[in-house]
Amino acid sequence: MVELLKKQILINGDRCQVIPIERLEDLKNDIENFKNNEDLNRFQNFITDKIYNFKLPNTDFQVRSIIIIASPTPSYAKVTFNLEGKKVQLISLARAYIGKKDAPAATKQYLTKLLKSKGYQIKSAGRLPLKRLAVRSGLAQYGRNNICYVDGMGSFLTLTAYLTDIPCVDDNWYEVSQMDNCSNCKACLNNCPTGAIIKDRFLINNERCLSYFNESPRDFPKWLPKSVHHCIYDCLMCQNICPENKDYIDNVIGPIEFDEIETDLLLSGKSIKEFPNAMKKKVKFLGMHEWINAIPRNIKILLEKNELQKN
Ligand code: B12
Ligand code: SF4
Numbered sequence: 484m485v486e487l488l489k490k491q492i493l494i495n496g497d498r499c500q501v502i503p504i505e506r507l508e509d510l511k512n513d514i515e516n517f518k519n520n521e522d523l524n525r526f527q528n529f530i531t532d533k534i535y536n537f538k539l540p541n542t543d544f545q546v547r548s549i550i551i552i553a554s555p556t557p558s559y560a561k562v563t564f565n566l567e568g569k570k571v572q573l574i575s576l577a578r579a580y581i582g583k584k585d586a587p588a589a590t591k592q593y594l595t596k597l598l599k600s601k602g603y604q605i606k607s608a609g610r611l612p613l614k615r616l617a618v619r620s621g622l623a624q625y626g627r628n629n630i631c632y633v634d635g636m637g638s639f640l641t642l643t644a645y646l647t648d649i650p651c652v653d654d655n656w657y658e659v660s661q662m663d664n665c666s667n668c669k670a671c672l673n674n675c676p677t678g679a680i681i682k683d684r685f686l687i688n689n690e691r692c693l694s695y696f697n698e699s700p701r702d703f704p705k706w707l708p709k710s711v712h713h714c715i716y717d718c719l720m721c722q723n724i725c726p727e728n729k730d731y732i733d734n735v736i737g738p739i740e741f742d743e744i745e746t747d748l749l750l751s752g753k754s755i756k757e758f759p760n761a762m763k764k765k766v767k768f769l770g771m772h773e774w775i776n777a778i779p780r781n782i783k784i785l786l787e788k789n790e791l792q793k794n
């Protein structure tokens with residue numbers, strides 16, 4: 484069944500690995516050891532203590548294994564706004580596959596269909612350390628930029644994990660590893676606009692990561708120069724420079740256009756509930772709904788930057 488599952492996941496353009504549920508304890512121990520040996524900052528402690536959850540949820544099936552899936556995403560999306568009679572082009576990340584739903588929704592749909600026909604079930608695995616799981620399972624390798632790389636995708640991917648009652652005989656569990664090419668390369672470190680990637684330590688300083696700031700509506704810190712902003716949310720700088728991504732960097736989608744009314748609505752800070760359906764769809768496709776309270780501020784900063792560059 485595991486082989487059939489892997490084949491089906493490949494047909495859908497994704498890649499996966501399956502590990503026996505007993506490995507959940509090892510993953511938990513990994514994080515416990517990691518916490519005991521590293522001097523973590525406040526945000527890292529928050530993630531390890533409050534975001535990660537290793538407790539199995541209630542299921543009406545016996546959990547036997549974990550499926551970890553990598554789904555390719557575009558490197559970024561071109562977005563056109565119409566403002567005061569002018570068109571302005573900005574860039575955004577895009578959570579969705581090209582032309583499909585977002586990756587977790589798409590994987591859930593095709594997996595449920597396949598497994599139901601074989602008498603098996605799945606349930607979302609909840610809040611696990613997904614990169615660590617992907618690397619430990621052999622699906623991915625770390626880059627120096629602290630994110631994961633998967634064959635055929637580079638680092639432009641979304642990870643999703645499911646619990647299932649499929650028995651897993653093969654015990655895939657590998658040492659945590661970094662790509663060989665990182666040993667002679669520091670491109671991501673040098674291109675990080677905020678110094679979040681550290682020279683002598685693998686763990687990044689996530690409290691300096693641009694994505695940390697632009698996902699939240701709180702004021703940007705005073706030390707953050709306006710010049711670093713380049714994306715409607717998150718950041719592309721440690722991925723677009725990476726030689727391991729050269730085959731995937733041109734997987735760009737768009738332009739996705741917001742007409743004058745939609746642009747005004749987006750900038751007004753109104754609730755997503757007030758957006759017309761067609762606009763909601765675009766916002767969700769781009770993944771902007773996840774950080775919607777920060778989006779108007781982020782777009783305004785990019786528009787200001789555009790204006791300054793023109794003058
Ligand atoms: C919180 C979070 C964030 C926070 C904090 C990120 C961070 N690095 O701490 C912020 C908002 C800043 C963020 C940013 C981004 N994120 Co994010 N994020 C998460 C989330 C929810 C948890 C990450 C986490 O565990 N951080 C806690 C710290 C303690 O763990 P860690 O930094 O991963 O540390 C591990 C490694 O350093 C490793 N390690 C330690 N020492 C050593 C030594 C060696 C030699 C090696 C090899 C490894 C190693 O072990 C540590 C513990 O597991 C995950 C989803 C999930 N549930 O896993 C997505 C996730 C990691 N993010 C993702 C993405 C895409 C991003 C961004 C690229 C988005 C963007 N374009 O800007 C950036 C990348 C920033 C970066 N360089 O890491 C994807 C990663 C996809 C991929 N290709 O790997 C994930 C998996 C979401 C998903 N469902 O796909 N993110
Ligand atoms: S830019 Fe270089 S060091 Fe950074 S992840 Fe890519 S190959 Fe590794």
Ligand code: SF4
Pocket residue numbers: 628674675676677678679680687691692693694717718719720721722
């Ligand atoms: S996402 Fe941007 S700010 Fe964060 S580590 Fe990568 S390059 Fe640095």
